[in-house]
Amino acid sequence: MPKVPEPGGLNLGPSGRHALGQVRLMTYVVTEVCIKCKYMDCVEVCPVDCFYEGENMLVIHPDECIDCGVCEPECPVDAIKPDTEPSLDRWLDINRQYSDSWPNITTKKPAPPDADAFVNEPGKFDKYFSANPGEGD
Numbered sequence: 654m655p656k657v658p659e660p661g662g663l664n665l666g667p668s669g670r671h672a673l674g675q676v677r678l679m680t681y682v683v684t685e686v687c688i689k690c691k692y693m694d695c696v697e698v699c700p701v702d703c704f705y706e707g708e709n710m711l712v713i714h715p716d717e718c719i720d721c722g723v724c725e726p727e728c729p730v731d732a733i734k735p736d737t738e739p740s741l742d743r744w745l746d747i748n749r750q751y752s753d754s755w756p757n758i759t760t761k762k763p764a765p766p767d768a769d770a771f772v773n774e775p776g777k778f779d780k781y782f783s784a785n786p787g788e789g790d
């Protein structure tokens with residue numbers, strides 16, 4: 654009979670939540686800072702290829718992300734966060750919604766030529782978010 658792991662024996666990911674068998678309980682998300690920056694350093698390190706490309710940002714598919722945390726330090730503008738951080742419910746919804754319709758992206762492409770000009774700009778979602786898909790691979 655299979656042994657049921659004790660809570661202390663669960664496989665804790667970097668976010669601090671656990672994944673047991675095929676049950677998905679957490680994810681990393683791409684946040685507002687990515688909008689119009691889209692440097693794409695993140696896409697090639699993901700072991701499960703779960704980034705999806707919009708016209709001016711990327712998102713992570715919450716059901717495909719395995720919570721490995723590898724992509725988080727690769728982003729030069731700190732746009733990737735574990736969904737356990739406060740106030741990220743909205744971004745979890747955005748990542749989920751658009752990863753279902755935008756194309757998969759696994760290969761790094763050049764960032765927009767004006768990306769550096771938008772790194773520290775506040776309110777980028779209201780000003781610039783586009784629901785249009787990117788090109789993907």
Ligand code: SF4
Nearest residue numbers: 687692693694695728
């Ligand atoms: S590295 Fe950061 S800014 Fe670039 S696409 Fe990935 S999340 Fe967006």
Ligand code: SF4
Nearest residue numbers: 699718719721722724
């Ligand atoms: S945390 Fe790991 S699996 Fe999730 S998007 Fe980042 S690299 Fe991919």
